[in-house]
Amino acid sequence: MKIHSHFIPGILGILLLFVHAGCKKEDIPGPPIVVTSGFSDFSLTSITAEGKLKSENGKPVSELGIVWSLSENPDIYANKIVASATTGSFSIVIGGLQPNTKYYFRAFATNSLGTAYGAILPYSTGGVYDADGNSYHIVTIGLQTWMQENLKTTKFNDGSDIPYIIEDAAWAVTPGPSYSWYKHDESSYKNSYGALYNWYAVNSGKLCPEGWHIPSKEEWHTLSISWGDSTNAGGILKETGTDYWISPNTGATNESGFSARPGCFRNVDGSFGQDGYYGYWWTSTTSAETPDYAWCYYLVYNSIKVREQNILLNSGISVRCIKD
Secondary structure (H helix, E strand, C coil), rough: CCCHHCCCCCCHHHHHHHHHHCCCCHHCHHHHEEEEEEEEECCCCCEEEEEEEECCCCCCCCEEEEEECCCCCCCCCEEECCCCCCCCEEEEEECCCCCCEEEEEEEEEEEEEEECCCCEEEEECCEEECCCCCCCEEEEEEEEEECCCCCCCCCCCCECCCCECCCCHHHHHHCCEEEECCCCCCCHHHHHHCCCCCCCHCCCCCCCCCCCCCCCHHHHHHHHCCCCCCCCHHHEEEEECCCCCCCCCCCCCCCCCCEEEECCEEECEEEEEECCEEEEEEEECCCCCCCCCEEEEEEEECCCCCCEEEEEECCCCEEEEEEC
16 A cells, blocks of 8 residues: 655654654653752861762663862863762862862762763862961952861961960950950850950951951941841851751851851850851951940841941950951
């Protein structure tokens, strides 16, 4: 029987319908699906990069890991470390990085049908040291560059010691620079919260490393309005979770990378207070109305607002340095 040519498109359409009905797009094998999860355990020259295999996509995965480079599109022909497993979540320690350098990282996964990549995540290694040799990561927010942790030096940048005062009565009346650890527990609080300094240490001009300084009230204000206004920037500045902040740590996203923690404070009478509830930071700006006071900025566990306050010069609170 002769098939007329005008019937052919109709027959092809029916055949294609059967093909699509029996073989959905998601059933077709292809390269794996992988996610770049993020970073942890930073240092000046190393980082732990994390990823997750979401799907083998029909073919077994032969390699799973992280690639990185100085260029914006790292691939398996750049720097590569392969994870020990080929399924699930994984983390890889990457060492030998250069301080003060921006790198680009992403997860990869390979099967017999090709290599796929997760999202590209940039990270800049830090390179700031205080007079004690403590290292700090840095973060650029708008046009400002900040330390990513609270200051914890026990020395001025000229190498001289900052007086450490334990006695409550002495703390209350000291007319010069001093510092303290929260509850005098250095081992528990130094690395988590940094030191608590009085304003005389701030006003010395020697507290931050060379090339850095205590931010003014205006510089703190600029930070607090980087995302619109100070009524909602607190969540963007606060570290997420409740490892440090008391629940509920309202609105904390830390999308700025500032990683603010509740460093608490030491009152002028020498007592300590509010572990987990508040984070206070000095400015370099004194109060024009009350000469025994200076300005600070603070964040609260149950709010997204950035607040400012005048406090007595003998108060002990945290310090963040900003780049000159």
